[in-house]
Amino acid sequence: MFSGDNDNLRPPSVGEGRFLASRPVRTLQLTLLTLAVFAFLGAGDQEARFGTLGHKLMCVCSCNQVLLECNHVGCRYSDRMRDELAAALERPDSDDLVLQSFVQKYGPTVLLAPTTTGFNRLAWVMPYLALVLGLTTLVLIVRTWRMRPFRMPAGGVAPASASEFERFRDQARRDTEI
Amino acid sequence: MSQIGSFALLLALALSAYSFLAGLLALARPGAGSERLGETARRAGIATFAVVLLAAVILVIAAFQDDFSIAYIFHHSNRDLPAPYKFATLWSGQEGSLLFWSLLLSAYGLVLRLRHKTDSRLFAHASVIMAAVQVFFLLLLNFAAHPFAIMQGALPEDGNGLNPLLQYPEMVIHPPMLYLGYVGFTVPFAFALGALIMRYPGEKWIHITRRWTMVTWGFLTCGVFLGAHWAYSVLGWGGYWGWDPVENASFMPWLTGTAFLHSVMMQEKRGMLKTWNVWLIFSTFGLSIFGTFLTRSGVVSSVHAFAQSSIGNWFITFLAVILVVCIFFYVKNRSHLVSEHKLESLISRESSFLFNNLLFVVACFTVLWGTLFPILSEWIQDHKITVGPPFFNRVMIPVALLLLLLTALGPLLAWRRTSFESLKRNFLWPVVGAFTTGVLLIIGFGMRPWKDAAYSYSLMTIMLSVLVALTVISEFVRGGRVIGRHTGLNIFSSMVHLAHRNTRRYGGYIVHFGVIVVMIGFAGSAFNREAEQEMGYGDRINIGGYTLVCQSYTQEDKANYRSEWAILDVFKGGKQITTLYPEQRFYKASQQTSTMVANRSTMKEDLYLVYEGRNLDTGRPIIKVHLNPLVMWIWTGVWIMIAGTVIALIPNAAAVRVAAPVRIQAEPVATGD
Numbered sequence: 001m002f003s004g005d006n007d008n009l010r011p012p013s014v015g016e017g018r019f020l021a022s023r024p025v026r027t028l029q030l031t032l033l034t035l036a037v038f039a040f041l042g043a044g045d046q047e048a049r050f051g052t053l054g055h056k057l058m059c060v061c062s063c064n065q066v067l068l069e070c071n072h073v074g075c076r077y078s079d080r081m082r083d084e085l086a087a088a089l090e091r092p093d094s095d096d097l098v099l100q101s102f103v104q105k106y107g108p109t110v111l112l113a114p115t116t117t118g119f120n121r122l123a124w125v126m127p128y129l130a131l132v133l134g135l136t137t138l139v140l141i142v143r144t145w146r147m148r149p150f151r152m153p154a155g156g157v158a159p160a161s162a163s164e165f166e167r168f169r170d171q172a173r174r175d176t177e178i
Numbered sequence: 179m180s181q182i183g184s185f186a187l188l189l190a191l192a193l194s195a196y197s198f199l200a201g202l203l204a205l206a207r208p209g210a211g212s213e214r215l216g217e218t219a220r221r222a223g224i225a226t227f228a229v230v231l232l233a234a235v236i237l238v239i240a241a242f243q244d245d246f247s248i249a250y251i252f253h254h255s256n257r258d259l260p261a262p263y264k265f266a267t268l269w270s271g272q273e274g275s276l277l278f279w280s281l282l283l284s285a286y287g288l289v290l291r292l293r294h295k296t297d298s299r300l301f302a303h304a305s306v307i308m309a310a311v312q313v314f315f316l317l318l319l320n321f322a323a324h325p326f327a328i329m330q331g332a333l334p335e336d337g338n339g340l341n342p343l344l345q346y347p348e349m350v351i352h353p354p355m356l357y358l359g360y361v362g363f364t365v366p367f368a369f370a371l372g373a374l375i376m377r378y379p380g381e382k383w384i385h386i387t388r389r390w391t392m393v394t395w396g397f398l399t400c401g402v403f404l405g406a407h408w409a410y411s412v413l414g415w416g417g418y419w420g421w422d423p424v425e426n427a428s429f430m431p432w433l434t435g436t437a438f439l440h441s442v443m444m445q446e447k448r449g450m451l452k453t454w455n456v457w458l459i460f461s462t463f464g465l466s467i468f469g470t471f472l473t474r475s476g477v478v479s480s481v482h483a484f485a486q487s488s489i490g491n492w493f494i495t496f497l498a499v500i501l502v503v504c505i506f507f508y509v510k511n512r513s514h515l516v517s518e519h520k521l522e523s524l525i526s527r528e529s530s531f532l533f534n535n536l537l538f539v540v541a542c543f544t545v546l547w548g549t550l551f552p553i554l555s556e557w558i559q560d561h562k563i564t565v566g567p568p569f570f571n572r573v574m575i576p577v578a579l580l581l582l583l584l585t586a587l588g589p590l591l592a593w594r595r596t597s598f599e600s601l602k603r604n605f606l607w608p609v610v611g612a613f614t615t616g617v618l619l620i621i622g623f624g625m626r627p628w629k630d631a632a633y634s635y636s637l638m639t640i641m642l643s644v645l646v647a648l649t650v651i652s653e654f655v656r657g658g659r660v661i662g663r664h665t666g667l668n669i670f671s672s673m674v675h676l677a678h679r680n681t682r683r684y685g686g687y688i689v690h691f692g693v694i695v696v697m698i699g700f701a702g703s704a705f706n707r708e709a710e711q712e713m714g715y716g717d718r719i720n721i722g723g724y725t726l727v728c729q730s731y732t733q734e735d736k737a738n739y740r741s742e743w744a745i746l747d748v749f750k751g752g753k754q755i756t757t758l759y760p761e762q763r764f765y766k767a768s769q770q771t772s773t774m775v776a777n778r779s780t781m782k783e784d785l786y787l788v789y790e791g792r793n794l795d796t797g798r799p800i801i802k803v804h805l806n807p808l809v810m811w812i813w814t815g816v817w818i819m820i821a822g823t824v825i826a827l828i829p830n831a832a833a834v835r836v837a838a839p840v841r842i843q844a845e846p847v848a849t850g851d
Contacts, residue, residue: 048630058564064422066567069415071773071790071802112566114551119559123551127544127573134536142529145520 049089053098054082056113060106081106179240180248183326186233190226190280191316197222198309205302216302223291223309227284230316234281237274237325241267246334249327250274256339256767258737262350263340269353270344272474272489273325278353279470280315282361287312290365300383303372304365311364314496322489339767342739346412352404356428359398360466363431365390366438367463370456374507377514381446384455388682389827391442391459395435396823402428403816414773414788416708416804418812421570426549427469430542434462437538440531447593448528449518453508454535456515460504465542467497472549523595530588537584541577545570575635582642582697585690586649608648615644636704643694643701650687657684678831685826692822695815702783702808710802712793713744722805724785725749729757731799739763741774744789744799748778760789760801781814783807 051068059070061077067085070078081102088098102110114120197219204216237250241264246252254271255264269278287308294301319325343349366387373383405428410418419425438458444450475490508515521528548565555563590596590604619625619637627634658673667675677684711719713728720726731744743761747754758776765772776787786804793800 056568058566065415065420069417071414071788107561109562109564112564113568113572114555114563114565119555120563123548123555123565123569124573126547127540130543131536131540131577134540138532138536139524142521142524142532 049095050085053089053095054085056099057081057085057102057110058112060110066112179236179243179245180326180328183233183236183240183248184324186229186236187277187316187319187324187326190229190233190284191313191320193222193226193229194284194309194312194316197226198306198313201302201306201309205306219309220291220294220302220305223284223287223305223312226309226312227281227288230277230281230284233325234268234277237277238265238268241265244337246337247329248325249329250325252329252334252337254337254340256337256738258767259337259340259345260738262347263345266344266350266353267340269357270340270349273319273323273327275353275357276315276319276323277325279357279361280312280319282354282357283308283312283315283364286362286365290368296386297382299376300369300372300378300386303376304368307368307371308364311368314492318489318492322492336767339738339765342763342765342768342770342772343412345738345765345772346408348404348408348411352401352408355397355404356401359394359396359401360428360431360469362390362394362397363435363459363463363466365394366459370459371504371507374456374511374514377511381449384442384446388442391435391439392823392827395432395439396820396827398428398432398435399816399819399823402432403813407813410809411775411777412773414775416706416786416788416802416806417703418809421548421567423549424469424473426545427465427472430545431462431465431469433538433542433545434458434465437535437542438462440538441535444528444531450521450528451531451535452515452517453512456508457504458535458539460500461542464497464500465546467493467500471497525591525596525598525601527588527591527593527596530584530591534581534584534588537577537581541574541581544573544577548573578697579635579638579642582639582646582694585693586642586645589653589687589690590649604649604652608645608652611648612641612645616641630704632704636701639697639701643698646690646694650691653687654684675831677825678828681828681830682826685822685824685828688822688825689819690822692815692818692820695818696812697815699808699810699812699815702806702811705807707805708803710790710800712796712798713746713801714796714798719801719803721785721803722783723750724805726758726787726801726803728799728801738767739765742789742792742799743774744801746776746787746801748785758785758787760787762789762791779810781808781810784809 054068055066057067059065059067059075059078059081061070061075063070063075065071067078067081084102084105085098088101093101099111114123116124199219200215200222201219204212204219237248240248240251241255242261244251244255244257250271250273251267254274255267259267267274269275287305290301290308291305294305369383369387369390372378402425405425406418409420409425410416438455441451441458442455445452445455471490471493475493521532523529548569551565552562555561586608587605590601592600616637619640620627625633625637627637654673654676655669657676658669661667661676661679662669662672665672665675677688707722709719709721711717713719713726713731715728715730717728718725726746726748729745729747731742733740733742741761741763743759746758746760748756748758756778758778760776761774763772763774764770773788776789778785784804784806786806788802788804790800790802792798
C-alpha cells in the first residue's frame with residue numbers, strides 16, 4: 001500500500017496503461033484457470049455414491065431436510081427412502097437413473113437441486129449469466145471511462161496556490177489513509 | 179390489560195401518522211409556522227416510542243401472568259414455560275414479532291430524533307421517512323395482525339406453549355439481534371432517500387449514517403450467525419446453514435449491506451458511485467422488508483416461517499410503494515448523483531470495490547433467484563421444484579472464492595492507480611505463503627483435492643484465506659513500521675497506534691481477518707464424517723480416533739417437558755476425555771419433540787452427538803455421531819468480525835504530527851576585520 005502510493009506520484013508513460021491492464025488480467029485469468037482445473041480434477045469415489053446421492057435428495061416428510069440429514073424420530077419416509085437408495089445402488093443403474101426413479105415415485109420436489117433440462121436449466125444459467133453480464137458491463141464501463149481524453153487546462157498547467165496545495169495534501173491523506 | 183395494549187397501539191398509529199403528515203407538511207411548505215409544526219412532528223415521533231414500548235411491555239406482562247384470554251399468549255406460551263422464554267414470547271409469533279419490529283423501529287427513530295441538531299433539515303427528512311415506515315407497521319398491528327386479539331369462547335386452562343425449537347437460550351437473543359439489523363437498515367435508507375429528496379450537498383449524510391450502517395451491519399451479522407449457531411445446536415442435523423428460504427432472507431440484506439459498506443468509501447473519498455450507493459441502500463432496506471414478507475406470507479415453506487397468513491399482500495403493497503417512491507425521487511433528482519471523478523485504472527482500489535460490489539450483488543441475486551425459483555417454476559411449469567443446498571453450494575462457492583481473492587487484493591491496491599510492479603512487490607510473499615500452505619496441506623495433512631470437488635474447494639478456501647491473512651498482517655506491519663519510525667514505539671504498540679489512528683480502515687481489516695477465520699471453518703465441512711448406531715449398555719462406536727461407550731440411558735419428567743437421554747463416555751487414545759449427554763425432549767404443551775445436541779467443541783473438530791430416538795423393539799437409544807472439523811473457527815471468526823466492527827466504530831485518534839523542519843536563518847559569519 002505504502003509503496004503503491006509512491007507509484008501514484010509517477011506519471012504513466014505511453015503504453016503503460018495497456019501493460020497495466022493486460023498483464024495482471026492475464027495473470028489473474030491464469031490463476032483462476034489453474035484453480036478451476038484444480039477444483040474439478042478427479043472423479044467421484046464410487047464408495048461415496050450413497051452419500052453423494054443421499055445429499056441430492058430431500059426427505060419428503062415435509063421437514064425440508066436433506067435425506068441423509070433427516071433426524072426426525074419416527075419419520076415414516078427417511079428410513080424407507082434410505083433403504084430404497086441403498087437397494088437402487090445395488091443395481092447397475094447410473095446416478096441419473098437412480099435419481100429419476102425417486103422423481104417418478106416421489107415427484108420433482110424430491111430432488112434438492114433443479115435438473116439441467118428444460119425450464120429448470122434457467123435456474124443454473126441465470127446466476128452465471130448475471131455474473132458474466134455484470135463483469136462485461138463493468139469492464140466496458142471502466143474501459144470507456146479510462147479512454148476518455150484527459151482535459152488539460154488551456155494554457156498549460158497553472159501553478160498551484162497554497163490553498164490548492166492544502167487541498168492536494170488533504171486528498172493525499174485521504175487516498176493514503178495515513 | 180389487552181384493552182390498554184390495543185389502545186396503546188391505536189395511539190401509536192395516530193402519533194406516527196401525525197409525525198409523518200405534520201413532518202411532511204412542514205418540509206413541503208417552509209415558512210414561519212413550519213418550524214413549530216416540524217417540532218411537533220418530531221415530538222410525536224418520540225412519543226410513538228413510549229406508546230409502542232407500553233404495548234410491548236403489556237404483552238410481556240400478559241405472558242408472565244399467563245393471561246390466556248389474549249390469543250397470542252395462548253398460542254405462544256404456557257404456564258410452565260421458563261421465565262426467559264416467557265419474555266421471548268414477545269417475538270416468537272407473527273403478531274408479537276411485528277410489535278417487536280415496531281418497537282425497535284421507534285427506538286431507532288427516538289435516537290434519530292434526539293440527535294436532530296446535527297443537521298435539523300436532513301434529520302427532519304429522515305424522521306418523516308421513518309414515520310412513514312412506522313405507520314405501515316402500526317397499520318399491520320392494528321388491522322391485520324393484532325397482538326391483543328381476545329380468545330373466543332371459554333378461557334383455556336393452559337396455553338399451547340412456545341415452539342420447542344425456540345426453547346433454547348440463543349433464541350432469546352437471536353431474533354432481537356436479527357431484527358436490530360433488519361430494522362436498523364431503515365435508518366441509512368431514510369437518510370439516503372432524504373438526502374436524495376432534498377438534493378443534499380456533499381457527502382455529509384454518509385458521514386452521519388456511517389456509524390448507523392456499521393452498527394446495523396454488526397447486529398445483522400450477529401443475528402445471522404446466532405441463527406446458524408442455533409440451527410447447529412437445536413435442529414440436530416449436524417449443519418449450521420441449510421440455505422433455507424428464511425436463512426436466505428436474512429442473508430440477502432447482509433450481502434447488499436456489506437457491498438454498501440465497501441462502495442460507500444468510494445463516494446466518501448472520490449465522489450463516485452453515488453447512484454449505485456443510493457440504490458444499494460434502497461435495495462438493502464427493500465430486501466429487509468422482502469425477507470419479512472418471505473417469513474410471514476407463507477409463500478415459501480421453511481422450518482423458521484411463521485404461519486401462513488394474509489399479511490403477505492400488505493408487504494407486497496408496501497414494497498411496491500417503496501419502489502415507486504424510490505424510482506420517482508431518483509428520476510427527479512438523478513442529476514444530483516453525478517460522479518465527481520472517473521475511474522483511472524483497472525488496477526486500483528476503486529476497481530477492486532467495483533468488482534467486490536459486483537460479486538456481492540451477484541451473490542445476492544443468486545440467493546434471491548434460488549429462493550424464488552420454486553415459485554417461478556410453479557407458475558411456469560405447474561409444479562414446484564426444490565432449490566436446496568446442492569444448487570446454492572455449487573453456485574455460491576466460486577463467488578465466495580472470488581470474493582476472498584478480492585479481499586486479499588483490495589487492501590494492497592492504491593486509490594486511482596497501482597503499478598504491476600508494486601502489486602508484485604506487495605503480493606509476492608503472501609502468494610508464496612498461500613502456495614506453501616497448499617503444498618503443506620497436501621503433503622503434510624493428506625488433503626486430496628483431486629478426489630472430490632469439495633476437497634479442492636476446501637483447499638482453495640484455506641489457501642486464499644492464508645493469502646488474505648498475510649496481506650492483512652503485512653498491512654499492519656508496514657503501517658506499524660512507519661509509525662514506529664516516527665514515534666520510537668515498538669512494532670506492536672505502533673500497530674495499535676496505527677489502528678487507533680484509522681479505526682475504520684484497520685477495524686475493517688480485522689473484520690476481513692474474522693471473515694477468513696469463518697471461511698476456514700466453512701472449509702472444514704468438506705471433511706465431515708458421521709456414524710449412527712443403536713447403543714445398549716457398554717456398546718461402542720468409533721469415529722475419527724474417538725471411542726464412545728454408552729454408560730447408560732434414562733428418562734426424566736419435568737414440568738414443561740419429558741426427556742430421554744443417553745450417557746456416553748468419550749475416549750481418545752485410550753484415555754477418557756469427557757462424558758456427553760445427548761437428549762431429546764417432548765414438550766407437553768405443544769406435543770412436539772426437540773433435540774438437545776451434546777457437543778464437544780474444540781478448534782480442531784466438533785464431536786456432535788444427536789439422540790435420535792429409541793428402537794421401539796429393543797428400547798435402546800439410537801445415537802448419531804457427527805465429526806465436524808473446524809466448526810469452532812466459524813464462531814471464533816464471528817467474534818473477531820464483531821471486534822473489528824466495534825474497533826471501526828471507535829473515533830480516530832489524532833494523527834501523529836511530525837514537525838516540519840524549521841528553516842533557521844544562518845547567523846552572519848564574521849569575516850574578520
